[in-house]
Amino acid sequence: MTDAFFTYQKNVLLAKSPSSQIEGVFAATRGRLVSEEEEALLQQWLEEGAGNLPASESVPAEGRVSVTLTSDWLEGSELLMTSLSDLNLSSEVTWCADQQLSELNTLAFPELQDHAAAELARSPAEETVTVAGSAPWAAVVPQTDHQKPPACADVNTEVLNDDPAVLAWSLACDAETVPAGLPAQPKDAVPSPSVPTEVPYHEILWRDWEDLSVQPCVLEQVSKNTPLFEFRVMSYNILAQDLVEQGLDLYVHCHQDILSWNYRLPNLLQEIQHWDPDVLCLQEVQENHYWEQLEPTFKEMGFACFYKRRTGMKTDGCAVCYKRNRFQLISLSPIEYFRPGLDILNRDNVGLVLLLQPVLPEDLGLKAVSPFCVANTHVLFNPRRGDIKLAQVALLLAEIDKIARTTEGSYYPVILCGDLNSVPDSPLYKFIRNGELSYHGMPAWKVSGQEDFSQQLYSRKLMAPLWPSSLGVTDNCQYVTLCQPKKQGRREYSRDFLLQFRFCDVACERPPQLVLLEGVTDAKPVGSAREHSSVTAVLKRHHSLSFLGQRCSGVIQHGLNLTSVYSHFLPQRGRPEVTTMPMGLGATVDYIFYSAEPVENRAGRRLYKDGALKLLGRLSLLSEDVLLMANGLPNPFCSSDHLCLLASFGLEISNL
Numbered sequence: 001m002t003d004a005f006f007t008y009q010k011n012v013l014l015a016k017s018p019s020s021q022i023e024g025v026f027a028a029t030r031g032r033l034v035s036e037e038e039e040a041l042l043q044q045w046l047e048e049g050a051g052n053l054p055a056s057e058s059v060p061a062e063g064r065v066s067v068t069l070t071s072d073w074l075e076g077s078e079l080l081m082t083s084l085s086d087l088n089l090s091s092e093v094t095w096c097a098d099q100q101l102s103e104l105n106t107l108a109f110p111e112l113q114d115h116a117a118a119e120l121a122r123s124p125a126e127e128t129v130t131v132a133g134s135a136p137w138a139a140v141v142p143q144t145d146h147q148k149p150p151a152c153a154d155v156n157t158e159v160l161n162d163d164p165a166v167l168a169w170s171l172a173c174d175a176e177t178v179p180a181g182l183p184a185q186p187k188d189a190v191p192s193p194s195v196p197t198e199v200p201y202h203e204i205l206w207r208d209w210e211d212l213s214v215q216p217c218v219l220e221q222v223s224k225n226t227p228l229f230e231f232r233v234m235s236y237n238i239l240a241q242d243l244v245e246q247g248l249d250l251y252v253h254c255h256q257d258i259l260s261w262n263y264r265l266p267n268l269l270q271e272i273q274h275w276d277p278d279v280l281c282l283q284e285v286q287e288n289h290y291w292e293q294l295e296p297t298f299k300e301m302g303f304a305c306f307y308k309r310r311t312g313m314k315t316d317g318c319a320v321c322y323k324r325n326r327f328q329l330i331s332l333s334p335i336e337y338f339r340p341g342l343d344i345l346n347r348d349n350v351g352l353v354l355l356l357q358p359v360l361p362e363d364l365g366l367k368a369v370s371p372f373c374v375a376n377t378h379v380l381f382n383p384r385r386g387d388i389k390l391a392q393v394a395l396l397l398a399e400i401d402k403i404a405r406t407t408e409g410s411y412y413p414v415i416l417c418g419d420l421n422s423v424p425d426s427p428l429y430k431f432i433r434n435g436e437l438s439y440h441g442m443p444a445w446k447v448s449g450q451e452d453f454s455q456q457l458y459s460r461k462l463m464a465p466l467w468p469s470s471l472g473v474t475d476n477c478q479y480v481t482l483c484q485p486k487k488q489g490r491r492e493y494s495r496d497f498l499l500q501f502r503f504c505d506v507a508c509e510r511p512p513q514l515v516l517l518e519g520v521t522d523a524k525p526v527g528s529a530r531e532h533s534s535v536t537a538v539l540k541r542h543h544s545l546s547f548l549g550q551r552c553s554g555v556i557q558h559g560l561n562l563t564s565v566y567s568h569f570l571p572q573r574g575r576p577e578v579t580t581m582p583m584g585l586g587a588t589v590d591y592i593f594y595s596a597e598p599v600e601n602r603a604g605r606r607l608y609k610d611g612a613l614k615l616l617g618r619l620s621l622l623s624e625d626v627l628l629m630a631n632g633l634p635n636p637f638c639s640s641d642h643l644c645l646l647a648s649f650g651l652e653i654s655n656l
Helices: 003-014 019-027 036-050 076-080 084-089 099-108 110-122 164-169 216-223 241-246 261-275 287-300 386-404 427-434 495-499 529-551 624-629
Strands: 065-069 093-096 137-139 209-211 228-237 279-286 303-309 316-323 327-336 350-358 367-369 372-378 414-419 436-438 555-557 562-564 590-595 597-602 605-609 613-619 645-655
Touching (some): 228 372, 228 590, 228 613, 279 287, 279 372, 287 316, 303 350, 316 350, 327 386, 427 590
Antiparallel strands (some): 065 093, 209 613, 279 316, 350 372, 414 590, 562 590, 597 605
């Protein structure tokens, strides 16, 4: 049952009925009780409407009018069009009125007063569904054919098919006329509240731009007259259409029309074009929509686009786009988290890592700006499998470590975007931000903090090492082949070249500090192959045991020094920020992390200040209560179940 039904029915009923009478009509649909969400919304409307009704209209609790709704005719948009007069004229509805409410029926339906009174005497006692507050109108429990009351007025009426909610939700079309008004009311009756033709979504969902360029570190750069290369980065989960159709139960609060791709696509493109990002990171991008619609449109907007579909049979993936006139691509690395045979990496999530070189205007002359790395990913959703989430993030960080590492061993600035399906201050969030996590023995559900499964008798625990060494990734989230940079000036020689000197005098002299091992470090130039192989095996075993001892510590680390663009709290509202609203509950799962300089560790939390990459501004997020006013996400104004994230950065431009 959509919220538009309740809005329209509320406006109709408040004009003619005491507040206690309304509950039965809302509970009457198909003979079932209202859900908790609908009941809460109804209670709010009752509190608003009850104060506007005069005391003279109150009706004794013992006087009851029962409404029998037993047909599919009252489903969906057709019920939305139903007024009180329609209910009396419908062939599917039976009004059974007693003498105590005859005056109310006379005012609303004088042509049916005599008929209703005659039918009341012949109708049997009906079993009613009790609604909170002992409402005088109660829904009759659905009855089978042999239980059908004998007194039923069968009057055929034409059912309108147009849905007025769609008229209000179509932002592209002109305002349509509101459906026909209610029957004329007496002068002393409470006037019916007008039905709003359009919800002011622009006012409710207004998002401010927060200028952060007044920070001390940025002001210092300005005071030095140091120019900055400024650019905007957007991260946006745009909700793949296939996922909408596979999980319609998640969007029962939405009208079906606003869930269609033909409606959502123009809204999404208009939003992206309005904020005009220079780098665009998208998640849940459906493959056919990308190639047929999104990529051609983005190219016309001046973007270069790269896409990575999820592995397996999944139809969506991640995309990264950047303005061609502002950046040049240095390297591109798509990531697949799926690894055959590994339970810790058996899901189809993916990511993209790019190294971009900013393009400076020609009039700047001999100036240079550092490249930067941008990464985009969508981590597994399953709240119970935090071990998989952690392994996926470790793989992503290892790829960033490879792409963003300079020849000197430091890192280019990094911007990490994505839907991480983890809430702020969860262990996964702290790992990214603080650079370290002790995970051994931690319940897997606790990693992301999405849900609390502590009451379950059995829960999966994280054990060290989290992933096998065959993955080729260390506990420092680095590839084994790259974790130890080569020493500068060290030369490499081929085996054949070195074998030429095995019998020379220098090779046959044993250094005095070298421990004497027979056949290995003695003066003999040739030892038995068996002795040599046994010593080699011992050394390899010692090395592997040492490496295994380090991996069994249950601690993972990374050295990228990342902090979040957002604070995850709205101080002016005293409420947390949210980026999505699954099932009407707000949560933050989308992030933009960026490189910063650590200042100190305070109570296990690392503090940062801006370094080479400076945060200049961000688009404010919203709180849960604000989104509830707009009927959650998606809605006619926001065509995804996530809010977009937008941040402005600056890179220092230096002389060559």
